[in-house]
Amino acid sequence: MPLLHRIPGLGLIRRQRKGQGIFLLCSFLAYLFILILQWDLVLISLRSLALASALLVRAPHKLREIFSIEIVEFWIAAIVLLAMLPALVVISKKSEAKAARQNSDETRSESSLGSISLQAFMHNTIAQSAAVVVFVLYSVAFLAPFLAPFSPYDQQDFLVTAYKPPLTRLQALVLLQPKIQAMPVSSAENTEDRLAASLIGDLRTLKTRNEPHALKFIDSYRIENGTVTYLQGMRTRTMPVEELADRKGNAPEVTRTFVLGTDQYGRDILSRVIYGSRISLSIGFLVVLISVTLGTVIGISSGYFGGWIDAVLMRIVDVLIAFPALFLILIIIAAFGNSIYLIVITLSFTGWMGVARIVRSQVLSLKEQEFILAAKALGLSSIRIIFRHLAPNTLTPVIIAATLRIGSIILTEAGLSFLGLGVQPPTPSWGNIINEGRDSLLNHWWISTFPGIAILTTVVCFNLIGDGVRDALDPRMRGQS
Numbered sequence: 001m002p003l004l005h006r007i008p009g010l011g012l013i014r015r016q017r018k019g020q021g022i023f024l025l026c027s028f029l030a031y032l033f034i035l036i037l038q039w040d041l042v043l044i045s046l047r048s049l050a051l052a053s054a055l056l057v058r059a060p061h062k063l064r065e066i067f068s069i070e071i072v073e074f075w076i077a078a079i080v081l082l083a084m085l086p087a088l089v090v091i092s093k094k095s096e097a098k099a100a101r102q103n104s105d106e107t108r109s110e111s112s113l114g115s116i117s118l119q120a121f122m123h124n125t126i127a128q129s130a131a132v133v134v135f136v137l138y139s140v141a142f143l144a145p146f147l148a149p150f151s152p153y154d155q156q157d158f159l160v161t162a163y164k165p166p167l168t169r170l171q172a173l174v175l176l177q178p179k180i181q182a183m184p185v186s187s188a189e190n191t192e193d194r195l196a197a198s199l200i201g202d203l204r205t206l207k208t209r210n211e212p213h214a215l216k217f218i219d220s221y222r223i224e225n226g227t228v229t230y231l232q233g234m235r236t237r238t239m240p241v242e243e244l245a246d247r248k249g250n251a252p253e254v255t256r257t258f259v260l261g262t263d264q265y266g267r268d269i270l271s272r273v274i275y276g277s278r279i280s281l282s283i284g285f286l287v288v289l290i291s292v293t294l295g296t297v298i299g300i301s302s303g304y305f306g307g308w309i310d311a312v313l314m315r316i317v318d319v320l321i322a323f324p325a326l327f328l329i330l331i332i333i334a335a336f337g338n339s340i341y342l343i344v345i346t347l348s349f350t351g352w353m354g355v356a357r358i359v360r361s362q363v364l365s366l367k368e369q370e371f372i373l374a375a376k377a378l379g380l381s382s383i384r385i386i387f388r389h390l391a392p393n394t395l396t397p398v399i400i401a402a403t404l405r406i407g408s409i410i411l412t413e414a415g416l417s418f419l420g421l422g423v424q425p426p427t428p429s430w431g432n433i434i435n436e437g438r439d440s441l442l443n444h445w446w447i448s449t450f451p452g453i454a455i456l457t458t459v460v461c462f463n464l465i466g467d468g469v470r471d472a473l474d475p476r477m478r479g480q481s
Helices: 010-014 018-037 039-058 060-066 069-101 105-109 113-122 125-142 191-207 269-305 307-322 325-336 340-348 353-366 370-377 382-393 395-418 430-440 446-473
Strands: 168-178 213-218 220-224 227-232 235-240 253-258
Touching (some): 010 018, 010 069, 018 039, 018 069, 018 125, 039 060, 039 191, 060 191, 069 125, 069 191, 113 125, 113 446, 125 269, 125 446, 168 220, 213 227, 269 307, 269 340, 269 382, 269 395, 269 446, 307 353, 325 395, 340 395, 353 382, 370 382, 382 395, 395 430, 395 446, 430 446
Antiparallel strands (some): 168 253, 220 227, 227 235
């Protein structure tokens, strides 16, 4: 029983905080299940991180020759997976302690504005459910290497796997041939060479998801007289049984299920949608973070200092707002090319004007309040007044604008990718996956439908969260959700 008490969420459920308790309990069990299921890949990821760190210190040039961005994805996924379990435990303990303190009327009367707003948000069932969905989406994005059943770049034997509908099960022969060609490794004459050889082996294991043998997808096969005869579409081919991983031919095949079907190249749609979530969600978060920060700084500076500073900054805002944002984005992409970093910078610097105007209007009203005048009379510096008094009191509209803007940024990125101006194939994003399936939408609807559902779900959830935050921070709206 003492061990059960340490499981996140159970204590909150006993204290009648069933919604929060069930969420923490399910999250902890889900992360624990993924950790147990992918324990071998997690260990290899952490070992490769340690090897790369040692190689970075001893021989950076060797690490540059080996390094691949794909291995970083496994490092991030392993760290997040291991960090979330104790984080959920800590959050659960703090929530239980807070629930115990809130049983007294004295603590309730002393609740801060932030605490009251959080409680109001927690009572908004729709916004709370949307927040849970967003948490699941970001968890899937971070843990994509452990959740995706296939690599999103694997072009299977498309004579067999192309345009397969959801829940299709296919047979595949397990070959003796390795799934990917081994990188050449120099003889391990010293410590650096041994570290490099071990890192190359771990990288190969991670890329193949601990399945070293190549697969050949088939419609049917038979083994006669040491020869394997198999059918791929309309073609019948043969190969010696010695090319199979099981050279005796007792169990030469495995079965793979494509839950959301495949595209024209035989790539798994589920894996591509999971990996595509990283692009859309990360771009939305980074763009909003940069644009909101920039808009807040400019808005506070313009409203507080006034004069020619206000005039210059607001005229810049007027010009940029009058200029069509999409047209400006297309010009920049056409001039400098397509890249994820350019998309983030472009969307960030074309989306801060609205935040700047909102913050400026807040500052214009706040700087005439008594507490700001008192701070000036005490001789406090402008920087102290801005960061200690003005900025915290302008957070309410900024938070609302940020949560509502993430959805529009995700739609903009998806639109650019759909037009071929965003993330370029074969890197998956929800927009370019939809673009790949638009020509066969009637016959092969699943290619575009599932990433479209993902975009719809994400945007709607962020908008619902924005509405919930607005209602929670507005005293007139509390209790009406």
